[in-house]
Amino acid sequence: MSLKSFLIGQPIETHREKHERLSKFTGLAIFASDNLSSVAYATEEILLALVVAGSALLNFALPIAIAISALLAIIAISYFQTIHAYPSGGGSYIVAKDNLGDNAGLVSGAALLIDYVLTVSVSITAGVAAITSAIPSLASHTVLLCLIAIGVLMLGNLRGVREAGRIFSVPTYFFIFSLFALIGLGLFKVATGAPVPPPGPPLAATESYLAVFVILRAFASGCAAVTGIEAVSNGVRAFKPPEARNASQTLLIMASILGISFVGTSFLADHFHILPVANQTVLSQLAAIVFGGRGIPYYLLQAATALILILAANTSFQDFPRLSSVMAADGFMPRQFGSRGDRLVFSNGILILGLFAAVLVVAFGGDTHRLIPLYALGVFLAITLSQAGMVRHWLRTRERKWLRNTFINGFGAITTAVVVAIFAITKFTEGGWIVLIAIPVIVYLTHQVKKHYDSIARQLSLEGAAPEVEFEHHSVIVPVSGVQRAVIQAIKYAKVLSDDVVAVYVCFDEDEMEMVRKKWEEFGMGVPLRVLDSPYRSVIEPLMDYIEDVRVLQPDGVITVVLPEFVPQKWWHHLLHNQTALLIKGILLFKRGVVSTSVPMHLES
C-alpha cells in the first residue's frame, strides 16, 4: 500500500474532478505533440523506403512529402466539419458507430486502440533515437532506454499528470521554435548558396523493384506524419467556449505548422543530399549541417525532438484509456477499463497500454523503422470510417450546407480509403498483416464481451420476478481430518450456522479412526461424527457422495460445507500444506445448492 502511495500518490476525492478549459495556445500545445512530432521521423521513413531502389528514386522524396501535406490538408478540412457537427467530442468510434452502426464503430475503435499502442512504441523509439544520435555511446542501451521511458510515462499517468497539462506547452513550443529555426536557417543557407556536401557515389538497388510500388510504399511510410490529427476532434469539450470554433481553428493551425515543417525538412534533406544511416537520424544529420556542426543549437534541437516525442507518446496514455472506457461503457470492453482508480484516471487502460507498447518495443528491438509498417494503417482506417460516417450524417440530417459538407467529407473518405488500400498492399509483408489480422480479432472479441455482458444482465435481471422464499432447511457439513484446534474452530463456527451440523471423517486407517472417535467425545462440542470409508485413499469422492445424499434428502434446503483453512504468515508456507480444502472448494463451486465456507485459522509462524 505504501509503495503504491509513493509511486502514484495519495487517492483523490471524486468531487475534485473538474475540467480546466484550454485556450487555443495551450490546446495546441496539448493536442499537437503527437501530430507535430512525426516530423522527427517521417522524412527519414520516406528516404528509407526509397533507397531500396538505390539512388534512382530518391528525388521522389520531396514530391511525396508535398503529396502527404496535401492529404493532411484534406483530412484537416474534413475534421473541421466533424468538430462542428460533434461539438461534444467526435472520436471516430463514436462518429462511425452513430452513423454506420456498431461494427463500423468497433472496427474504428479497434484500429485506433492498436494505433495508440503503436504511437507509444514509435514515438518512444524515435525519441530515444534522437537521444542516441546526439550521444552515440547510449546506442547499445536503446531497448532499455525505451522501457524506462514507457515506465515513467505509465507511472506519471497513473498519478494523473493530465492535470499538469500546462507544463506541456513548453516542450511543444520549444520544438516548433527549434524546427522553424532549423528550416529558416537552412533556407537562408540554400538561398545564399552555402556550400552543399557533394552527393555520395550512386547507390545500387538492394533488390529488384517495381518503381511504382516503391514510391507508394514510401508514401505510405511517410503518412505516419498524419497520425495524431484526429486528437483535437476527440477533445473539443476541453476547449474554452466557443468550443467548436476554438478547436477547429487549433486544428487548422496545427496542420499548417506540420505541413510547413514537413515539406521544409524534406526539401532541405534532399538539397543537402542526406541519406538515412544506421546510428544517426536524418534530422540529426540535417541539424549538424545547417547549424554548422554539433554546437549548442544542435543539442537543443535534439533535446526538443526527444521531448516532444515523449510528449507524443504521452497523448496515447490519455487517448487509449479514454477510448477503452467509452467502449467499456458500451459493454464492448471489460468493465475494468471503465472504472477510475484512486487518482481519478482509468488505471487499467494505462497499464494495458504500457504493457503492450513495451512488448512491441522489445519485439521490434526498439527500432522505429521496423515498427513503421504496422503504424498509421489503423489511424487511416479510423479516419476513413469517421469521414464515411460524416457523409451519412449530412445525408440524414440535411443540415445547413449539407451538400457542400457531404462533398468535403466524401472526398476525404475516398482519399483516405485509397491511402488505406495503399497501406494494406505495400506494407502487408513487412508487418502490416499483423494489424490486418488484429483488427478483426479485436472486433470479434468485443462482440463476445458484449454478448457475455448482455447474457449476464438477462440472468441477473429481476424484471417481473417474484420475491424469493426462504430456504426450508440448512444442513451444515464439516469435513474433519483429525481432532485439532483448526477443526474445532470450524465446528464451533458451524454450530452458530444451524442446528443440523454433521462432522464427516474419511477413514484410511482403522486404528487412527478409533483415536479420532475417542478425542471427538471430549472436543466435538456434541456434534455427531460420521465416518466414511475410502478404499482408494481419496478424501474427495466419499465426501462428495455424502453431500449428494444430503442434497437429495433436503431438496428445498441448502447445504453449507465448512472447512478449516490455515492462514500462514509466510506465502511459501502454503506449499507445506496439502491443499485438499482448496480442491474441495473448487469442486463444490460447481455444485448447485451447496455453499462452501473456510474458517480461517491464523498461524503464528
Added chain:
Amino acid sequence: MSLKSFLIGQPIETHREKHERLSKFTGLAIFASDNLSSVAYATEEILLALVVAGSALLNFALPIAIAISALLAIIAISYFQTIHAYPSGGGSYIVAKDNLGDNAGLVSGAALLIDYVLTVSVSITAGVAAITSAIPSLASHTVLLCLIAIGVLMLGNLRGVREAGRIFSVPTYFFIFSLFALIGLGLFKVATGAPVPPPGPPLAATESYLAVFVILRAFASGCAAVTGIEAVSNGVRAFKPPEARNASQTLLIMASILGISFVGTSFLADHFHILPVANQTVLSQLAAIVFGGRGIPYYLLQAATALILILAANTSFQDFPRLSSVMAADGFMPRQFGSRGDRLVFSNGILILGLFAAVLVVAFGGDTHRLIPLYALGVFLAITLSQAGMVRHWLRTRERKWLRNTFINGFGAITTAVVVAIFAITKFTEGGWIVLIAIPVIVYLTHQVKKHYDSIARQLSLEGAAPEVEFEHHSVIVPVSGVQRAVIQAIKYAKVLSDDVVAVYVCFDEDEMEMVRKKWEEFGMGVPLRVLDSPYRSVIEPLMDYIEDVRVLQPDGVITVVLPEFVPQKWWHHLLHNQTALLIKGILLFKRGVVSTSVPMHLES
C-alpha cells in the same frame, strides 16, 4: 480426469500394496543398473579429464580405473556391514541421522537427493549418447531425446512400473553379457596379438596444468562409476529371507562385476589407443574395433548400453520419492512428498525429480561430460556420513566383532572423506560449487520446514485445552452492489444463517442509491439496507470500517460476510468482472472473528 486415467491408469486400492520379495538373481537386476551402467561413461570421463594435459598423462587412465575399483571394494565391504546392522533398510539418511544426529542425516539426505537428480540427467544423457553414437543423424536432437526419455520414465513411474520389476532383469543381464562378450573378445584379440590401430600424433596440452591436479580430477571424474552402490543397502527388505545375507551377497556380486568390466574396458581402451571424440562414445569406438566394425554385435551392445542407462535413471525414480517420503515423514520435507497417489506411488516426488532432471538436461545441453563435475560428490558425501555413522554405531553397541567392524567402516569413511575432498577441490570451478552451495541451502530449508510443522503442531494441539464454548452472537453482513439476482441469492442464503442480517450498500451516486432503495423494498426479503458513503470511490474501506464497528459491538460473537460470486462457464469470463469480491475475501482472511462466504451464482453463458 480421463486424460489422467489414460496416462497413468486407474486408481489402485490401498490393500493391494504388497512386497514381492526378490531373489538374488532379480535383486541384482533391479539394484545393479545404476551402478553397472556407469561403465558406459566412466572410462571416457577419465580420458577426457586427462587429455587437457595432451598425451602426457594418458597412460594414467588404467591405474586410475584400478584405484577406483579398489575404492569400490572398500565401499562394498563397508556396506556389507551396514546391511547386516540395518537389515530393515539402512540408507545413508537413516544411518547418519540415527548415529550422528539430525544435521548429519539431513546433509546426507540433501546430498543424495541432489545425486538422484543427477543420476537421471547423467544416465539419460549417456544413454542418448549411446544411441546417437550408433545413429549419428539423431545427434542434433539430443536434448529432445533426453526430455522424451525423462517424460516416459516419469509417466511409467506414475503408473507404478515398480510392480513390473522382473522385466528389468532382461536389459541388465543383456548388458552384462554384451559387456563381458566385448571384454572377453577384446582380451582374446590382445592375447592373440591382433593388429592395433596406430596411436595418433602426440597431443599438445590444451592448457598449462599441474600433473597431480589433472590426475586427481580424472580420478574424481571416474568415481562416477561408484554411484549406485548404496542402492542395495536401501532395499534390504525387498529381498527374500534371509534378507541381509541375500542382499549383502548381491552387493558383492554387483561390485565384482562392475570392477571387472570397468578395469577391463579401461585396459582395452588404453591398449587400442582410443581417445574421446565429439560424436561417438569411447565404448562405441571400442566396440567397433573389437567387434570388427558396425555389425550386429556392435548394435546389440549399443542397444544394451542405452537400455541399462535408462534403467539406471529409473532407479532414481524409485529412490528419490522413497527418500523424500521418509524425510517428509520426519517433517523435514513438505508433507505432500509423503502421500501416495492414485497408483500407490509417491507422485509428487516423481514429478519433482523429473522436472529437476529435465531442467538440468536443458541447462547443460544434454552433455554428459558437462554434468559429470556435479555428479557423485553427493553420493560420496552420503557414503562418508553413512560409514562414520556406522563407526559410531559399533562403538556404541559394542556388538560382536565391533572392533573389526569399527576398523572396516572407519577405513571406508576416511577413504571416502578423502575422495570428497578431492572432488570438492578438483571439480569446484567446473560446477562442483553448485552442489556445495545447494547442500547447505537444502539443509537450511529442511530445518525451516520442520520448524514450521512443529510450530503448527503446537498451535493445533488440544493437549490440556478445555472444550470450546459456543459463540454468543452471529452477525451476517451482505455487501450489495445493486439489486439483482445474484445479490438476492446471497440475501436468501444469509437469512438461513442468522436472524441478524444487514445488507450494506456503498454509495457513489445519490440517484443510483434512490433506485436501489426502491427496488430493495420489493426484493430485499425484509433485510435492512445500510448505506455507506465513499468519497474516494473505494468499496473496501467503508465496508471494512463497518465490519470493524460490528466486531467491536459483539466481541464474543462471530461475523459472516456473505458475497455473491459469479461462476462463469468459460475461464476468460472471469476477466470481465470486477474482482472486488475476491479482494474483499482476501482482506477478510486476515481479520480475526470474521468469516467470508461466497454464494455461487452459476452463469449460463
